[in-house]
Amino acid sequence: MTWNVYLSGEIHTDWRARIEDGAAAAGLDIAFTGPVTDHAASDDCGAAILGEPAERFWHDHLGAGVNAIRTRTLLEQADVVVVRFGDQYRQWNAAFDAGQASALGKALVTLHPPEHDHALKEVDRAALAVAREPEQVVGILRYVVAGELVKRAGA
Template sequence: MGLNVYLSGEIHTDWRERIIDGAQGLDVTFTAPVTDHAASDDCGVEILGAEDKKFWHDRKGALVNSLRTKKGISDADVVVVRFGTEYKQWNAAFDAGMAAGLGKSLVILQPEEHDHALKEVDAAAQAVARTPEEVVSILRYVLTGSLPG
């Protein structure tokens, strides 16, 4: 049994790499949004042409990015959503809601200080992890039945 895992959320830390590295040897395929911030912001206008207003610039990018996001979440067995501390990740909350609405298994990765703000998101998840290593342990347990240590 293999797993398709979509890694959604903040793009400013190495959490994705830590999960991917930790899951070496497991039958897991990872997908994610484009994590190059400039490319993600500008993909719409780079592909479809410039916009005079920032609203339409951002909207074009959001719509193009949504193609990848919808595909990744739809194909996933498990969606991991990371909420970091530096920026508000409204898109991550939207992805978590989409995953929950599609009945996907959901793991939220967040610091303790976000517990109250994310209580409804957390209630939709099968697990709330604090570290990428806990996410790896969850994936290992699901695939092999083995506990850490």
């Protein structure tokens, strides 16, 4: 069985590549999906496809609608949803994806530094695991997909 893992959240660091590379190195049968990570394309897709509206407010709403087609479809198809909350920006869309995943009954893993624990307490409560580093997510995936437990150093 190929597992479908949706990687949601911040787009400014290499966390996705670290998870994908770690899963590939472990030989895991996983198909990774996620949002469009080209920030400009994601922001402008609605207006570029449907036409530029007169007000900026509608520009953002057009893009959000087009992006939601991808997000909703891939979240519904996911077996596991990993949501990364980074340091750089407020991650409202990531929190929304986590809520949708929880409402859909998806296995949810959050990924964030300890300093976000308080702000994300409700999101983390809905998650089945809270990871601090992408390599911990790989360990979780390795265990649930292949049944292989690899202890990390210091654990």
